[in-house]
Amino acid sequence: MLKYANPTLFMGLAGRLIPWTAALGLGLIGVGLYMSFLGSPADYQQGESVRIMYIHVPSAWMALFIYGVMTSAALGTLVWRHPLADAAQKAAAPLGAAFTFVCLFTGSMWGKPMWGTWWEWDARLTSMLVLFLIYLGLVALWRTIEEPTRAAKAAAVLTLVGVVNIPIIKFSVDWWNTLHQPASVFRMGGPTIHSSLLWPLAVMSLAFTFLFMTMHLMAIRNEILARRVRRLSMEAASRGEAGPRAVVRGATA
């Protein structure tokens, strides 16, 4: 397992994995969308608006799951000083931001017809917005610091500071009175969603997970390649030659 932490071996492994995860993700999203929008009944109270949940809930889970991935990667950066962990961190942040945005956006679309408001500052909504801002902060931090190792350390510290928000998001609906309903799936006493509505949710969640894996692996590969280009350019520059960056720029100009 650990031998694939070697970037070159990882490049090969990721290259072989990506077609499979992509095919699984796209296949499942097709099945999941069909089940969500055509193959499942409307809710007894919400009517057709319940279908927003099949996008909203998996996005929310992904937003939290990706933060978990980034937290492990941040530990890899700070404790084991591993460059692959740096790349995994950097590659996950924009994906996490995207899923969090989808969660907030679809939640707002559901909130207007159901609650009667687009947005309320309750504990669940606010803590999710904080997560979105943390993701954006991490993306900005990566772009601010030029030197990859220093950027990785700074981002890892911010990621670990932000991790305290994760239990707040999960338990906000239990700790305080919130407008947002309590958990329906991962709760004591089992899910409170009928199986005909739970299956599309499960398939969509699996589909989102595979799509994330695909995009994450691709982004890590890009990051490793970008670092190689950077290193080769610097070596070339120190020898006084035109490095790969200059060559690439020359080719596109």
Place this chain on the structure above:
Amino acid sequence: MTRKGRRLAMIGSAVAVLAVALGLVLFAMRGNVTYFFSPTEIVEKNVQPGARLRVGGLVKEGSVLKEAGQKITFLVTDTTRDLKVTYVGLLPDLFREGQGVVAEGVLDAADRFTATTVLAKHDENYMPREVADSLKKQGHWQGEKPAAQK
């Protein structure tokens, strides 16, 4: 302890300290973090008349009265205490008797609540209509009841 172990322990304790600090802050601010108060909490907190706040609970069965114009009165209950709410305006689709509701407005001296906004609160139950109907028919209905009764 190895250097890696030391680094891991340092990170672990830093996050733990941060979590405790944030926990204390949120505990101290719990009155502000909470989105609404139940009718019982409003009595217990001794809220002064004229204060602006949100009250949440269930719309008491049989308490909804529609008057002239869009004026509506109903009781918000947490099954222990009720609070009479007056509201003029449009109601969300999910508003109905037995359903969760959050009203924002002002408490007056006679312990009546004049709402400026009424929001419906959805519970954690999701099911198709046929299932809801058959559960009601068989007397296994669990929905639209306050948490305290579950």
